Amino acid sequence: MKTNDRIGKRIELKAPVSRVWRALTDYREFGQWFRVKLDGPFVPGQVSRGHITYPGYEHVKWEAVVQSMEPERLFSFTWHPYSVDPKVDYSKETPTLVEFRLEKTASGTLLLLTESGFDKIPSDRRLEAFRRNDGGWTEQMKNIENHVAQTS
């Protein structure tokens, strides 16, 4: 993945796709590993609400809008990442899109996660403009690019 407005991760899971799908989309199971207590099931097009159960972050509300639920293939939602400061109104910021894609492998499931829309981060082509420049900036942009293009 070679774009700059997203974070990409890939992780091999030694569990069947059906198991991973349940862990992702059953709101109680999701809550366990994501550390959030959700009010109810995920429904595409609807807001999912709850609160974080991660120690130290219990004051933080969870809110996301479920986008897609294509069984055992794609689960996605939009949200405001890392919105932990109760004094800040994150609703004015453009939300990011989180996508979990599943692929069957010989040993289980390949999970591809992307979070995209870190709004208007320059595209690859635009980054070229920076790279052609001398100075510490080039290094800095490379760091950003490597970072957001990271797939492992």
Added chain:
Amino acid sequence: MSHKRHSRVAAKRRAPVFAALGDETRLSLVARLCAGQPYSIAELTQGHKLTRQAITKHLRVLERAGIVHSIRRGRESRFEFVAEPIEAIKEYLDLVSEKWDQTLTRLKSFVED
């Protein structure tokens, strides 16, 4: 941990910085300025199809986002690059990425147990 600091950085700096960089002309101006040397508007307009006025407008957007600042020298303003807001973006993305690593590790143990 410095979560509070990060969230403040995120809220106050990130959105305007992203928005300011989301434009071809402004990116080309930043590319020119980030080498460290301050430039006048006239110098920055050279080699651009845009008018001096248009360039000035873009520079003001960058200035409001804190990516450049202007120094007045006699009758002309010179613009200088400020690295910090863009470093804050990298810091922010590092943080989000790190959070995902932790979250996915928990998912892994959850489904593999």
